[in-house]
Amino acid sequence: MxxxxxxxxxxxxxxxxxxxxxxxxxxxxxxxxxxxxxxxxxxxxxxxxxxxxxxxxxMMMFEQGLHEEGKLRVAGIDEAGRGPLAGPVVAASVILPSDYYLAGLYDSKQLSLAAREFYFEEITQHAEAFGIGIVDNRTIDRINIYEATKRAMNEAIENMGSAPDCLLVDAMHLPEAACEQHCLVKGDQRSVSIAAASVLAKVTRDRIMNEADKEFPGYHFHTNQGYGTKKHLEALQKQGASPYHRKSFSPVALLLG
Structure with missing residues (x-):
């Protein structure tokens, strides 16, 4: 034939x-x-x-083990934006169906922009539940980035609308969580649920920074997402800090004296 x-x-x-x-x-x-x-x-x-x-x-190993223990609603949690000089810290919490498969889902930092956008739509359409938590730069300055990250993660869990049986958290411990949790170092490369959360957090934050760039275009937020790139630091020296900048972070704090 x-x-x-x-x-x-x-x-x-x-x-x-x-x-x-x-x-x-x-x-x-x-x-x-x-x-x-x-x-x-x-x-x-x-x-x-x-x-x-x-x-x-x-990357389903942790989820499958918990499913076998009867914990069927396993939420992966991750954040985006702990290191930048500007913008919020964003966290996401995601529960994926046990039989779900999305080829190529991995740490959002290693995915292209187009892939992240594609996975964002797929995950938000097919997840059993998901939530986003956002803590702005003013709150970061007031309570510090570590506490702000925990707050964003807790908000993400609350915003799922239904309680998980267990949490898989990327490199953080959440004392306020009301259920069992496991802290996984480099969790976005070891757990599909955390990888899914990393995509939602990253895409959500990038969209926020794209909007910030329209308001304050001189800092190149649409390309640096608030990180301290050369162009960003030069803009800080020339224009001073914007309302989106974290005044408690060293380069900004030094500029402000």
């Missing part, structure tokens, strides 16, 4: 996984160079898909 098909037809069938096993084996012996190129590309895609699925399964 495959020998009677054009390379364009074969490409379509491979892209849509429409070949049965016997026909696919015939393809591997097709003498046409174009067909062999398509077969190699297909095999590479299959290997990548298998790698992503295995990675996801590995």
């Amino acid at each position: 495959s020998g009677d098909m054009s390379i364009r037809e074969i490409k379509y069938y491979l892209e849509h996984d429409m070949f049965d096993e016997a026909t696919y084996i015939q393809l591997t012996t097709d003498h046409r160079k174009g067909v062999q190129t398509l077969v190699r590309q297909h095999e590479k895609r299959k290997q990548q898909a298998e790698h992503l699925k295995q990675l996801y399964q590995d």
Whole structure:
């Protein structure tokens, strides 16, 4: 059958996984160079898909263990924005369905902007529950960034609208939490729930900083998200601090004397 098909037809069938096993084996012996190129590309895609699925399964280890203990509503929690000189700290809490699969879900810092936006929409559409917590720069200055991060995380849990059975928290402990919790260092690379939370927190904060940039364009918030880049520091020296800046953070505090 495959020998009677054009390379364009074969490409379509491979892209849509429409070949049965016997026909696919015939393809591997097709003498046409174009067909062999398509077969190699297909095999590479299959290997990548298998790698992503295995990675996801590995990152489900904590959730699966808790599910086996009867804790079915496991919330992953992460934050974005502890280090910047400007803007809020944002946290997210996410409960994913136990049978959910989203290929490539990982630490948001290692995803492209387009991938983060795509995953944000997927997660918010399919999560069993999610919540966002936002603590602004003025509160950060008043209570410090560590306490502000905890507050944002607790707000994210409250904003889910339903109580979790257990928490998986990225590198933080939340004494106020009313349920069992586990602190995971580099949790956004070890737990799919925390990785999902990292995406929601990062995208939400980036959108806030994009709006801040429209109000105060000179600081390049749309590209640096409030972090102390060279251009940002130069703008601080030239323009002074904006209402979004954290006055308790060293570069800003030094500027203000």
